[in-house]
Amino acid sequence: MNMLIYLIPIALLMGGMGLLAFLWSLRSGQYDDLQGAAWRILAEDETDQRKP
Amino acid sequence: MTCCTMDAESVLALSTTSSSAEEVRLVSQPLGEGLRQLDLSVPDVHCGGCISTIERALLSLPFVKTARVNLTARRVTCVYQEEVETRATDPSKILAAINSAGYRAHLFTPQAPENDKTRNQLLLAIGVSGFAAANIMLLSVSVWSGADAATRDMFHWISAMIAAPALVYAGRFFFKSARNALRHGRTNMDVPISLAVTLSYAVSLWETVHHGEHAWFDASVSLLFFLLIGRTLDHVMREKARAAINGLARLAPRGALLINPDGSRHYIAIEEIAAGDEISIAAGERVPVDGIVVSGESDVDLSIVTGESSPVAVASNSEVSSGAMNLTGSLVLRATKIAKNSLLSEIIGLMEAAEGGRARYRRIADRAAALYSPVVHLLALVSFLGWGFLGGDWKQGMLVAVAVLIITCPCALGLAVPVVQVVAAGELFRKGIMVKDGSALERLAEADTVAFDKTGTLTMGSPRLVGVGTMDESATAIAHGLATHSRHPLSRALVRETKTAPMSFDSVTEIPGGGLEARNGADVYRLGNTAFACGTSVVPRTADSPFSEVVLSKNGVDFARFFFDDTLRPGACEAIDRLGAAGLETLIVSGDRQTVVDNTAHALGIDRAFGSLTPKQKVEECQRLNGQGRRVLMVGDGINDAPALAAAHVSMAPATASDIGRQAADLVFFNDRLDAVPEAIAVARRSASLIRQNFALAIGYNVLAVPIAIAGLATPLIAAVAMSTSSIIVVTNALRLNAFGKRRDMQIRGGIGRSAEVKAA
Numbered sequence: 001m002n003m004l005i006y007l008i009p010i011a012l013l014m015g016g017m018g019l020l021a022f023l024w025s026l027r028s029g030q031y032d033d034l035q036g037a038a039w040r041i042l043a044e045d046e047t048d049q050r051k052p
Numbered sequence: 053m054t055c056c057t058m059d060a061e062s063v064l065a066l067s068t069t070s071s072s073a074e075e076v077r078l079v080s081q082p083l084g085e086g087l088r089q090l091d092l093s094v095p096d097v098h099c100g101g102c103i104s105t106i107e108r109a110l111l112s113l114p115f116v117k118t119a120r121v122n123l124t125a126r127r128v129t130c131v132y133q134e135e136v137e138t139r140a141t142d143p144s145k146i147l148a149a150i151n152s153a154g155y156r157a158h159l160f161t162p163q164a165p166e167n168d169k170t171r172n173q174l175l176l177a178i179g180v181s182g183f184a185a186a187n188i189m190l191l192s193v194s195v196w197s198g199a200d201a202a203t204r205d206m207f208h209w210i211s212a213m214i215a216a217p218a219l220v221y222a223g224r225f226f227f228k229s230a231r232n233a234l235r236h237g238r239t240n241m242d243v244p245i246s247l248a249v250t251l252s253y254a255v256s257l258w259e260t261v262h263h264g265e266h267a268w269f270d271a272s273v274s275l276l277f278f279l280l281i282g283r284t285l286d287h288v289m290r291e292k293a294r295a296a297i298n299g300l301a302r303l304a305p306r307g308a309l310l311i312n313p314d315g316s317r318h319y320i321a322i323e324e325i326a327a328g329d330e331i332s333i334a335a336g337e338r339v340p341v342d343g344i345v346v347s348g349e350s351d352v353d354l355s356i357v358t359g360e361s362s363p364v365a366v367a368s369n370s371e372v373s374s375g376a377m378n379l380t381g382s383l384v385l386r387a388t389k390i391a392k393n394s395l396l397s398e399i400i401g402l403m404e405a406a407e408g409g410r411a412r413y414r415r416i417a418d419r420a421a422a423l424y425s426p427v428v429h430l431l432a433l434v435s436f437l438g439w440g441f442l443g444g445d446w447k448q449g450m451l452v453a454v455a456v457l458i459i460t461c462p463c464a465l466g467l468a469v470p471v472v473q474v475v476a477a478g479e480l481f482r483k484g485i486m487v488k489d490g491s492a493l494e495r496l497a498e499a500d501t502v503a504f505d506k507t508g509t510l511t512m513g514s515p516r517l518v519g520v521g522t523m524d525e526s527a528t529a530i531a532h533g534l535a536t537h538s539r540h541p542l543s544r545a546l547v548r549e550t551k552t553a554p555m556s557f558d559s560v561t562e563i564p565g566g567g568l569e570a571r572n573g574a575d576v577y578r579l580g581n582t583a584f585a586c587g588t589s590v591v592p593r594t595a596d597s598p599f600s601e602v603v604l605s606k607n608g609v610d611f612a613r614f615f616f617d618d619t620l621r622p623g624a625c626e627a628i629d630r631l632g633a634a635g636l637e638t639l640i641v642s643g644d645r646q647t648v649v650d651n652t653a654h655a656l657g658i659d660r661a662f663g664s665l666t667p668k669q670k671v672e673e674c675q676r677l678n679g680q681g682r683r684v685l686m687v688g689d690g691i692n693d694a695p696a697l698a699a700a701h702v703s704m705a706p707a708t709a710s711d712i713g714r715q716a717a718d719l720v721f722f723n724d725r726l727d728a729v730p731e732a733i734a735v736a737r738r739s740a741s742l743i744r745q746n747f748a749l750a751i752g753y754n755v756l757a758v759p760i761a762i763a764g765l766a767t768p769l770i771a772a773v774a775m776s777t778s779s780i781i782v783v784t785n786a787l788r789l790n791a792f793g794k795r796r797d798m799q800i801r802g803g804i805g806r807s808a809e810v811k812a813a
Contacts, residue, residue, distance in 0.1 A: 004203070011187065012214075015187050018183065022179045026172055026175055032122065032125075033122040033123055035124045036103060036121060036122055036123030039100030
């Protein structure tokens, strides 16, 4: 039983990290263009690069 | 549409809508350090190839820093340098680069990012409630699998602590809306949702305090999670279409060249034009504000403003309204009204007055809620009282009532409508049709009458040569040779459709408002309207003819006549046939002359055609049909159609429509073919029957589960299973949209095949 005292906080912490990761991805605009992102996987890298 | 290719002609047609460098600079936003950001709407991008083609084309320009295509919103964001080596750059090259890559590009004014904020809040709420639901479920499973007294209590307490903030944060959308509805004496889906969530939390907390066996924390949080998914889908669908539609600012000029009193000229934004200012309009530009011609002569194309299909000649003191396209000569206008008060504001007034019919429409989910929520609340109350009076156990009665509320909570109902509508909107999006919001699909499915505008909707607004009245073969060659010197739409049609080798002349001059004059030795040829070509003594033919007429004269003597008719939009005939086969009535409401309208109606086999209608009369026609109990779908594009688009039960506009027309329409189609209309109706009808099925499934599921709850057998496990299963069934059913109803479509197509055979016979 005592291990629950560790395990439950650990589970919540991991879940919370997932939530934070989601918040970060939302803030950084990763959901702005879902269709484009799907296609960009297939594109060659050169179009994605910035010019010097 | 074949992938990533456009025919040469349409690219050519695009180049006429190019904007000046000043106009582009006006639209782009300064980023500092000499950089500016330009947002463009590119409605044709649809795949990965398009993304890299456009980005590569833009990055190859030396002054472009970054270019990024957003495929979802069909937009390009481009950052460029204002100066390269102390020379100002020409940002209109960005548009030119996209055009030459084969895509249409339109200037775009970014709207306030209000909408994205709502979407992000909804997504955050999903994240929070999802996190809470997952963790609570984890603890609940341990309870269900037999955690005993002390452990169970601890798990319940932890669940309660996770659930409370999640409910407050993620539930606020529902609580707010429910409070609003109740305050106005109405009820909607959010009322039973809010009640079930808060009651179940309160009862669970009470149970936990008293070391009870059952708690419903998991149910109340996962309920919110599912419902938020539905709500977010609904919101995202609406925003996606709206962003794409708002992005098209094809027909509104951003500014004009102001002539200062000292004669100098500079480009100013449209909002800065004051009444009394003199502005210069070059040939090929649109008129930004209503005004009076001070000097210059020209022909203006009013098709977007009034629906009149042939160009009108203007000279000094003529009034010109905003939105008209200046065709042949440059004009100096004195603005009589500022942009806000131009013709547009009148139209907007009419639109606001006309929108009443649509505002009364209640979405199907709300109509369902009006029936559903009283029944649910009554059931819960009856079981509470029943267990209290018959069993004598009021606590048990309370638990049963809460179980009933949770099991019947419209979780599946909340998903039933938005999921179908999102799938349908996605299907239409792939076919090039944008849906502004879900209720538009519901209304479209009910339409039984289709009213078309003529110019720009049934026809493309570009003339086509239909007849030549001449005895002399050489006349065509002469006319062709003359017409090559003009950009007047009739001249262009003449060049496009006569195949003779053009004749050359000693000199050719274009007389704005008249036509073309050429000298060849001693002969003078004139091509234009009758009065111009044959001298004023000849009375021009009456305006009864359905065709536009151009006269070629030699030394003032009538030599040949050319007749033009508007080109039908591709797919118009098939579209009308399909609508007829699907049992819809069609009619034309147009601002053009009656004879021209009759001609089009005859060509398409439409029985009723009304011409010469003012915007107000179009609205009245829609309202008259509404009054007869008909549900009118209005299809139109011009400024003059906008009030009717707002007044009709549901409306569609092509992407080439005026800004205001697109704003007023519920659906916008991007491809040229008019087939989009029956296509959209077919998908809307399919989704309507899927929605009905979903309601039946969700309610059927509840009917099965409710007796279990009333019998007091609903443990949290059963509630959780019932809720998720009904949601999953509803979502799965919605995904059948593409397969569903295909057979019926085939039948309609088959019907057309037969009618075509009959016609051929």
